[in-house]
Amino acid sequence: MSISEQFWESSLEELKKGYKEEPTYYICLLCSKAVEKGVIYPHQSVLYEAERYMRAHIEESHGSVFDYLIGLDKKLTGLTDHQNRLLRLFYEGKSDQEVQKETGIGSASTIRHHRFALKEKERQAKLLLTMMELLKERDEHAPAFVPVHQQAKMIDERYNFTVEEKEKVVAKYLPDGLEGKLNKFPLKEKQRLILLTEISKIFDSNKVYTEQEVKQGLKRLYEDDVLLRRYLIEYGFLDREADGSKYWVKK
Structure with missing residues (x-):
């Protein structure tokens, strides 16, 4: 199961915590870091058991689960830029008056209206989630879609493909x-995206690579490693230093 699948298939409580408990380890749903149970981990001169260390990891690496989620693409969150900013300010604990002053929007009553609108959105989301869960129990014809990877830059119809399509x-x-070997890198963007989703699996999400290591890994699959590398970065699978000295799986 890919990290994206881990993320999307986790329960609401697991998503709120940012990690999931497995039989022998805890895994971060935000970056895939895993910590083994029964091991003591040092962190800033303090020793932590596995679950407490995972919480420390999320705080240090991601700020908070909220910070990570609010930073996701708007097509994943369904939030407008305006709603995103308001939620950030509300999360910081600012009052309606403080939010109004910082945003310059209407008055404090206007901000209260926005709070109400977000609450309505929450209720609608709960209803939709419940209906979709009930639908899963009856809909025998629904195709299994491949989850969008979390760092996708531009989410559109290219990401609309099923598990069956991917396998083909x-x-x-x-x-x-x-x-x-990759026998050809097709011209159709959707097919390229499907292949990039698969090719990205050759890279360890917990490792930092040199340019030469990336080149060697991709060259083994396809002669034009530069093309694959460019597309992996363009589609948000890999990230790198500005000078190209280091590469890593984008989280």
């Missing part, structure tokens, strides 16, 4: 899987 594309262009 991978079988066609990567017939021997990641141990073999």
Whole structure:
């Protein structure tokens, strides 16, 4: 299961915590870092058991679960830029008067109206979530869509593909899987995205790579490693230092 699937299939309580408990470890839903149970971890001169260390990791690496979620693409959150800013200010504990002063929007009563509108959005989301859960129990014809990876930059129809579609594309262009060769990098953007989703799996999300290591890994799959690297960065699978000296899986 990819990290994106871990994230989307987690319960609301797990998402609020930012991590999930597995039989032998805890895994961060925001970046995939895993910590083994039964191990004591040092952090800032303090020793923590696994679950407490995971909470410290989230605070240090992501600020908070809220900070991480509010920073996701608007097509994932469904929030407008205006709603996003208001939620950030509300989360900081600012009063209606303080929010009004900082945003320059109407009056304090205007801000209260926005709070009410967000509350309505929450109620609608709960109803939709409940209906979708009930639908899962009856809809035998619903296709299984591949979850959008969390750092996608531009979410559009290219990301609308099913597990079956992905399997067909991978079988066609990567017939021997990641141990073999990519026989062609297709022109259709959706097919490219599907292949990039698969190719990105060769990189460890907890490792930092040199440019040469990235080149070697991609060259093993396809002759034009520069093209693959450019698209992996463009689609938000990889990130790098400005000088290209270090690369890592974008989280």
